[in-house]
Amino acid sequence: MDLNYTSEDLAFRDHVRAFLAANLPADLQQKVRKHLRMSKDDYVRWHKILARQGWVAPAWPVEFGGAGWTPVQRHIWEEECARAGTPPVLPFGVNMVAPVIMAFGNDAQKAHYLPRILSCEDWWCQGYSEPGAGSDLASLKTTAVRDGEHYIVNGQKTWTTLAQHADMIFCLVRTDSGVRKQEGISFLLIDMHAPGVTVRPIIMLDEDHEVNEVFFDNVKVPVQNLIGQENKGWTYAKYLLGHERTGIAAVGRSKRELASLKKLAAAQSKNGRPLMEDPLFAAKVATLEIELMALEMTVLRVLAQANTAPGPEASVLKVRGTDIQQTLSELMVEAVGPLALPFDPDYLEGAAGHAVSGEDDAAPLASHYFNFRKTSIYGGSNEIQRNIITQMILGL
Known part of the structure; x- marks a missing residue:
């Protein structure tokens, strides 16, 4: 390379x-x-x-x-x-369900859904996690029972990002409970406006409505919305998660945030000198920058493997990318200190002419820090990713 x-x-x-x-x-x-x-x-x-x-x-x-x-x-x-x-x-349509439709969907599904994803005519969300089935996703309990030309879906999904806006949800559902849990799962595309679908908000600590619970109560889903074969959804789910984890690395965004961190630290003083001249803080930033450079090289190596589905290397990118993102948010709060304390939802919503006490650049940083605690959990927790790396790369 x-x-x-x-x-x-x-x-x-x-x-x-x-x-x-x-x-x-x-x-x-x-x-x-x-x-x-x-x-x-x-x-x-x-x-x-x-x-x-x-x-x-x-x-x-x-x-x-x-x-x-x-x-x-x-x-x-x-x-x-x-x-x-x-x-x-947003990745749910373009980078997550679309590759699954391309790889495993039929011609009619490709012709219908892909143009609508490109145009943003359909807003997608992801129906994977459930209460009691997060990192252990194969334990999901939402059921889909075949009834003629429809499936009848019942169950609950949680932590469903931006589902309040969604037109469609791609869902993992259980279609066979009499086999090993990974073997009885199917991949369904469900209309969020169908009767029996209910979305309830989960309001986070920063008062933002980003995630939701989604309930299915006897929702009728046409059989033609099944992707691939019945009970093969676990294979499609792993394929999708590989694409999601590769994107989570977000090297470009972390490089932008690193530049912001340096700017923030240069504007703060410690013992009469810019914080970036403090040896301990400067060492933290330098270590982080080295790790980010190494991650970028790894991303380029993965990208160079053209025409191959993401493998266990996607787990490496996910772990290192999210570790770096969280460290960046931590160092930003450390750099500005008490200036990160003000919390004003109107300012975070971008209200015109609205300001907070203290530095405007510092005002969202505590909310940003808390929000980024999630990155090591979504897309498969980092603990699970380390298990994948151990098994598939190290052979242990």
Whole structure:
């Protein structure tokens, strides 16, 4: 793997930078850089800007609407988006269910769902975790019983991110309880507007409505919404999680946050000197930067394995990426100290002309810190990922 960009790669980077400079709305950029909350309209607006350019799903095959970029170009794109401060393209449709539909769905499912994901006509959410079935996902209890041309779905999902906005949910459901638990699971696509679907908010410590409980009470789901074969959903779920874990590494975003950390620390003083000149704090930042550089090299190695499904290396990326993200949030709070204490939801919502006491850049950092405690849990907890690494890479 050549770690140096070619002249073509550099020209591509310049092209991306010019596009972002011309098309990224300033209000969205400010929200991202200041760690303010994003609305549904914010996410959809950016998604549609990219869709018009044909860049919303660069990792997709060209025949389905992908950009036809090389792995290095995709890395450049992610890095430049993070540097510029773009909102994320939400992964549930583009990066999670779409690869499963492409790999295991039938032609009718591909023709119907993929264009709607590209255009953001459908907003997707993920129906995996349940009360009592999080890291041990195969213990899920939501059932789908075949009744003619429909499945009747009953059960509950939890921690369902942004389900309050969703049109569709991809769900793991139990279709056979008489076999080993991994072998009786199927992968269903369910209309969130169907009768019997109820969404209840889970309000977090920072008063944000990001996650939800979703209940299914005798929900009728057409058999044609089954992906692949009945009782083979565990295979499809693992395939999806590999794609999710690779994306969780978020190297570009961490590089942007590292630059913000250095800026924050330079503006704070300790014993009359900038905090970045304090040897102990500077050593923490330097260690983190080295770890981030190593993670970036690992991501590039994974990307270079073109046309292969993510394997156990996705678990490595997930563990190291989330460890780094959490350390960044910790060091930001450490850098600003008491200035991170003010909590004002109106400011976090981006209310016009609204300010808090203290430094505006510091105001969202405590909320940001607490929110990022989740990263080592979602997508499969880091403890589970270490078990996967032990078994599949070390052979233990």
